Amino acid sequence: xxxxxxxxxxxxxxxIGLYAVLFKTNLIKIVMGISIIESAVNLFLIxxxxxxxxxxxxxxxxxxxxEMVLPTPQALTLTAIVIGLATTALLLSFVVLIYRHYxxxxxxxIRGLRE
Amino acid sequence: MxxxxxxxxxxxxxxxxxxxxxxxxxxxxxxxxxVAHSIATAVSIVVEAMVILLFYTVREKxxxxxxxxxxxxxxxxxxxxxxxxxIMFEVDAMSAFMALTAATVTMAASIYSLSFIKKHxxxxxxxxxxxxxxxxxxxxxxxxxxxxxxxxxxxxxxASCALVAFRTERWESGEAAFKYMVVxxxxxxxxxxxxxxxxxxxxxxxxxxxxxYISITGATRLNLIALAILIGVFAMKAGGVPMHFWTPDAYxxxxxxxxxxxxxxxxxxxxxxxxxxxxxxxxxVDVRTVGWIIIIIGLLSMLIGVTMAIPQxxxxxxxxxxxxxxxxxxxxxxxxxxxxxxxxxxxxYGLKAMEGGxxxxxxxxxxxxxxxxxxxxxxxxxxxRDLNKMGGLARxxxxxxxxxxIGALAIAGIPPFNGYASKLLIYESVYxxxxxxxxxxxxxxxxxxxxxxxxxxxxFLGPDLPEYRKxxxxxxxxxxxxxVLSGIIIAxxxxxxxxxxxxxxxxxxxxxNQGGYISxxxxxxxxxxxxxxxxxxxEGAFFGTLLxxxxxxxxxxxxxxxxxxxxxxxxxxxxxxPTYNKGTEQIKPFLSGWKESSKSAxxxxxxxxxxxxxxxxSGYYRPLRRGHTGIVNDYVGWFVLVVSLILxxxxxxxxxxxxx
Numbered sequence: 001x002x003x004x005x006x007x008x009x010x011x012x013x014x015x016i017g018l019y020a021v022l023f024k025t026n027l028i029k030i031v032m033g034i035s036i037i038e039s040a041v042n043l044f045l046i047x048x049x050x051x052x053x054x055x056x057x058x059x060x061x062x063x064x065x066x067e068m069v070l071p072t073p074q075a076l077t078l079t080a081i082v083i084g085l086a087t088t089a090l091l092l093s094f095v096v097l098i099y100r101h102y103x104x105x106x107x108x109x110i111r112g113l114r115e
Numbered sequence: 116m117x118x119x120x121x122x123x124x125x126x127x128x129x130x131x132x133x134x135x136x137x138x139x140x141x142x143x144x145x146x147x148x149x150v151a152h153s154i155a156t157a158v159s160i161v162v163e164a165m166v167i168l169l170f171y172t173v174r175e176k177x178x179x180x181x182x183x184x185x186x187x188x189x190x191x192x193x194x195x196x197x198x199x200x201x202i203m204f205e206v207d208a209m210s211a212f213m214a215l216t217a218a219t220v221t222m223a224a225s226i227y228s229l230s231f232i233k234k235h236x237x238x239x240x241x242x243x244x245x246x247x248x249x250x251x252x253x254x255x256x257x258x259x260x261x262x263x264x265x266x267x268x269x270x271x272x273x274a275s276c277a278l279v280a281f282r283t284e285r286w287e288s289g290e291a292a293f294k295y296m297v298v299x300x301x302x303x304x305x306x307x308x309x310x311x312x313x314x315x316x317x318x319x320x321x322x323x324x325x326x327x328y329i330s331i332t333g334a335t336r337l338n339l340i341a342l343a344i345l346i347g348v349f350a351m352k353a354g355g356v357p358m359h360f361w362t363p364d365a366y367x368x369x370x371x372x373x374x375x376x377x378x379x380x381x382x383x384x385x386x387x388x389x390x391x392x393x394x395x396x397x398x399x400v401d402v403r404t405v406g407w408i409i410i411i412i413g414l415l416s417m418l419i420g421v422t423m424a425i426p427q428x429x430x431x432x433x434x435x436x437x438x439x440x441x442x443x444x445x446x447x448x449x450x451x452x453x454x455x456x457x458x459x460x461x462x463x464y465g466l467k468a469m470e471g472g473x474x475x476x477x478x479x480x481x482x483x484x485x486x487x488x489x490x491x492x493x494x495x496x497x498x499x500r501d502l503n504k505m506g507g508l509a510r511x512x513x514x515x516x517x518x519x520x521i522g523a524l525a526i527a528g529i530p531p532f533n534g535y536a537s538k539l540l541i542y543e544s545v546y547x548x549x550x551x552x553x554x555x556x557x558x559x560x561x562x563x564x565x566x567x568x569x570x571x572x573x574x575f576l577g578p579d580l581p582e583y584r585k586x587x588x589x590x591x592x593x594x595x596x597x598x599v600l601s602g603i604i605i606a607x608x609x610x611x612x613x614x615x616x617x618x619x620x621x622x623x624x625x626x627x628n629q630g631g632y633i634s635x636x637x638x639x640x641x642x643x644x645x646x647x648x649x650x651x652x653x654e655g656a657f658f659g660t661l662l663x664x665x666x667x668x669x670x671x672x673x674x675x676x677x678x679x680x681x682x683x684x685x686x687x688x689x690x691x692x693p694t695y696n697k698g699t700e701q702i703k704p705f706l707s708g709w710k711e712s713s714k715s716a717x718x719x720x721x722x723x724x725x726x727x728x729x730x731x732x733s734g735y736y737r738p739l740r741r742g743h744t745g746i747v748n749d750y751v752g753w754f755v756l757v758v759s760l761i762l763x764x765x766x767x768x769x770x771x772x773x774x775x
Contacts, residue, residue, distance in 0.1 A: 021751050034300050041307050048315035073314065076262055080307055083269045087300045090273060094280060094296060097289030107747050110290055113364040114745025
């Protein structure tokens with residue numbers, strides 16, 4: 001059970017994030033929901049790379065015979081965090097653009113493009 | 116000193132590296148925006164040349180491998196390891212085919228942009244992000260590593276969204292970019308989740324290595340979850356119905372050259388969908404289920420795309436719905452290939468259907484690109500995208516009119532243009548799989564023609580409207596951009612047998628050859644993998660003949676026959692009695708005694724053209740229009756719904772053998 005806890009948390013975070021994206025009409029809250037999903041996916045990668053009792057994967061200072069956690073998911077997560085920063089910044093700047101033209105950030109009103 | 120062989124191997128990373136580096140340099144050239152865009156254009160031409168060379172190299176030497184950080188760059192598995200660890204580019208014929216498509220369209224787009232964006236500020240940033248898009252597309256199709264695929268997916272998404280919002284002064288750009296960005300980011304995050312699922316199970320990120328494990332263990336429940344996510348994400352990014360809502364928004368708001376880049380980007384996501392289903396899974400899952408999922412998405416895209424296009428009066432939204440509809444053809448063609456994988460049918464009509472679908476990819480990139488460029492030319496000349504306000508522009512813009520006609524005839528599948536050849540391949544082979552699919556495909560083609568007749572009529576024909584008296588033909592660089600694509604369309608239409616033989620068939624064969632893809636990296640491949648099939652004969656005995664599944668097509672012969680028929684008709688016409696007198700009552704139309712109204716009052720505007728058709732189908736259109744809500748929450752909602760449906764289908768029907 002304890003070993004599965006991180007994965008249960010991942011599912012929970014994805015559910016919270018999707019709830020925000022699907023049901024919140026404030027565009028900023030939609031961006032927040034996306035950020036929560038992103039954190040969940042990062043947690044998923046890190047949790048997947050965990051080795052029980054493992055130490056940090058720094059090869060030069062590692063004691064003999066100790067297990068290490070997997071280094072690759074950590075590298076993947078770093079990349080994903082950087083990408084997440086770029087997407088969040090871009091999304092928020094689009095929200096600014098929308099606010100300038102509509103004077104609102106309610107997703108039910110931002111529907112000039114439809115049909 | 117670098118030898119020629121080393122250069123050939125390095126081509127794959129170079130075509131990504133050069134635009135990537137250029138992008139960062141151009142962003143700094145704020146003082147010289149025109150120079151920056153000229154550099155971007157030059158780079159896109161260089162990249163096109165290198166991609167053509169890459170294509171030839173792949174044709175000569177077979178699948179190319181470039182392993183990053185490895186001396187010699189060809190050894191996939193390091194000495195102290197048993198699995199491939201390093202990031203690598205794996206270029207088979209399918210990847211090379213997609214790279215060729217992407218580079219060609221980018222070249223046309225950047226030449227066209229030379230004068231199209233002259234009036235704007237921030238041209239250097241535009242050129243910079245354009246180069247980033249090129250790098251993203253090429254990286255996405257060339258990579259052999261699934262995490263790398265995610266990175267290029269995100270590069271392409273971010274660059275696309277930034278350019279959708281390029282015209283920040285217009286109200287729709289921010290909205291369209293935000294909607295596109297939300298669905299792209301959600302898609303990207305789910306893609307990363309799928310990558311995590313593979314890594315946690317197998318500890319590798321290499322596509323070939325993951326494919327090996329999947330074919331040995333069979334598709335586990337986790338793998339089916341990953342497959343459902345990947346099909347959903349890539350189908351959404353390719354604009355598959357019902358996840359297409361972002362497409363018309365983004366395509367209409369972006370400047371025309373960016374629209375054709377977005378269209379090509381969506382084709383590279385389609386490539387990713389095919390790469391996932393054919394190379395990662397292939398026959399490890401129940402191919403009929405996966406094939407039918409792709410076919411159903413394609414069928415919905417064709418039908419709903421084209422029917423939503425007919426009532427549009429914004430020229431670019433109309434074309435965007437056609438882009439969705441045309442993507443459906445590719446999905447049906449290749450989906451039939453997937454559904455027949457591993458059976459005897461793949462050798463007969465399955466591979467032909469795939470060839471049709473893949474041929475349609477490059478054809479579509481060319482004529483859809485041309486049509487969007489002509490829409491951009493209309494916008495450039497008139498300042499509007501509303502077809503209801505246009506009319507009589509053929510007088511002022513003859514080159515644009517001719518280019519539009521070429522594109523419209525090609526997309527509607529009129530012989531002898533290229534769209535006819537690929538559609539014929541799809542019709543004939545899909546008919547053998549399921550006749551109803553082929554019939555619907557033909558119906559969609561007719562509706563496509565109808566809606567382009569509407570564009571042609573309302574924008575180019577009709578009386579000389581007073582507000583467009585001063586409209587001039589577009590500048591040279593825009594003509595060149597359109598001319599390049601028109602030339603390719605005509606050439607592909609004249610010699611489809613050569614295109615299929617040298618470009619399309621190798622790509623289709625590479626896509627089904629899962630064993631070959633794996634063994635290029637690992638040296639061997641498991642016996643469970645799907646191996647190559649024998650390519651059928653595509654070239655008939657007579658020059659210019661393309662053998663479609665049950666028939667044949669020869670456009671040169673068709674042109675000769677049509678010319679002869681024209682002469683016959685001319686002869687019969689000359690036999691008639693020449694009693695027609697100019698300047699008398701005879702030239703006037705008979706209107707039951709009513710006076711003839713003035714020419715400018717008789718122009719039928721776009722929205723009035725098919726009112727009878729639309730009115731009689733209002734029961735169909737009303738719920739459909741109400742479904743296109745334009746609310747961003749719904750866009751994501753449809754994606755979640757479709758992924759869940761695919762997951763349910765796969766877990767109930769998709770399991771085949773293996774360890775569950």
